[in-house]
Amino acid sequence: MTRSLSSASAPSPSAAAAPLIEAAGLGVRRDGRWLVRNVSLSVRPGEIVTLIGPNGSGKSTTVKAMLGVLSADEGRIERRAGLKVGYVPQKLAVDWTLPLTVERMMRLVANHPRAAIEESLAATGVAHLVGAEMRNLSGGEFQRVLLARAIAGRPDLLVLDEPVQGVDFNGEVALYELIGRIRRETGCGILLVSHDLHIVMAETDTVICLNGHVCCQGPPRIVAESDEYARLFGPRARGALAVYAHHHDHAHLPDGRVVSVDTDGTVHDHLHDAACGCDGEGPSHHDHHHHHHHGGAHSHPPHGTGGEAA
Amino acid sequence: MFAEFFVRALVAGLGVALVSGPLGCFVIWRRMAYFGETMAHASLLGVSLGLLLDLPLPPTVFATAVLVALALLGLERLGGLSTDALLGILSHASLALGLVAAALVPNLRVDLMSFLFGDILAVTWFDVAVVFGGGLGALGVLALFWRQLLASTVSPEIASAEGMKPGIARLILVVLVAAVVAVSIKIVGVLLITAMLVIPAATARRVSPSPEVMAVASSLCGMAAVVAGLFASLNFDLPPGPAIVAAALLVFLASLAVPRRLIMGSR
Known part of the structure; x- marks a missing residue:
């Protein structure tokens, strides 16, 4: 048997693998209005x-x-035990009174070796910004740093x-x-x-x-x-x-x-x-x-x- | 050498500056200045209650400040009013109730003015011990939870999604501010304690490349202000609390003169 090359083709998610996270009948209500209701979805490894x-x-x-950032009012959420999450939120504003370099941002939630930080920043194409202040970044640079931060912890x-x-469009293709x-x-x-x-x-x-x-x-x-x-x-x-x-x-x-x-x-x-x-x-x-x-x-x-x- | 009362004042003031430095950074990062003000007013209520009920002052003041802080968190959960409006209610209600309670104390032997503006030259070694006990405790908690507190300040959503508890982080900060204000009230007074939180931190911002450096620089700015203010008070017969805050202001104004190109984080 030859070993399959994992990089040759995207591994299709195995239906047998247990989901990393699964929502069943999820509903969130705020001020008497259902923002979402009866949402069921799951994400499996790969x-x-x-x-x-x-x-x-x-x-x-x-x-x-x-x-778990918001509390659900209905339904069930199951996460695999010890699940490690990397999250890029939709909105994030860094207050100008907070001096925060890209390098410090990368270590926000957990400490990573310098090599892992540089590797992640290089992967998202912003290695040259490692010493820059977060609030001076353009919108696109900011997103790339957030993505690098999320993947740095594997x-x-x-x-x-x-x-x-x-x-921009080319950047979008590259990030995908x-x-x-x-x-x-x-x-x-x-x-x-x-x-x-x-x-x-x-x-x-x-x-x-x-x-x-x-x-x-x-x-x-x-x-x-x-x-x-x-x-x-x-x-x-x-x-x-x-x-x-x-x-x-x-x-x-x-x-x-x-x-x-x-x-x-x-x-x-x-x-x-x-x-x-x-x-x-x-x-x-x-x-x-x-x-x-x-x-x-x-x-x-x-x-x-x-x-x-x- | 200096008289002992002056040494006590210096040590107590340096203790307040040491702990209000890093905590003051969180106060300005999270825009909690009005909350600091509310804690100061709650502390005055605590002083009055302690005198009225004949309770030991430091724990009574701290407990009153924490209760008002918890009342704020509870009212926020109830919804309907902005935090700003709730602080306006709690802050001035505490002040008014504090003054009413003080008026009820028979034969009030304590000058309430000393709590409004502080009376650092009258601090005892016991007061110094309270400042360092509370202050070092607060610094220890800050150091222990530093990453959680900072991550929750930058993005509560990321912190929460990646396994932290931003709600707990907020509670910790609220209690720490209450504690520091409560132990500092005798040193700089109700009206000026927020200045010791905000001004050194704002000064440090201009020269700091990272949150950690800013926390340390903020302590150093506050300590410089305490030393300068107390010596000015001694030499020119100025009220010490206001002299310390005025010195802090001078350090801040001096930091504005730092050339823009040298300021960290500006292009």
């Missing part, structure tokens, strides 16, 4: 799960509740809340390549939150579309298979980005109600049950029209910069 959804759909709330689970915000490499080299599980509803990291195993609940989920289609996207993104993006096609059997009305949608486009105004028929195991493919209140049709033009203005 698996990349990408959470997408419109603004305010509860992506950050979901990961924070799973990590976590079992990497949770990245919009890690490519403020990073890096995230893929981290997964291949360390075998860690990765939970990624993306602001982009249609373009996701190509190595994502499962995309979960969230809008208060799980609207649909499944694997993305890699860009190389789609000539149109391949032309738009250029050859470099072929391996890094992928297209996710939504298949919803329901629509979200502006007032927050959820209605089912038939193949002929008729909207049935009955109260939607929380399970919504498409958040079961594996990819779901319904022959329904795509109705989504954020207006994203499948031919939605991709974001050229891949990031909101910093």
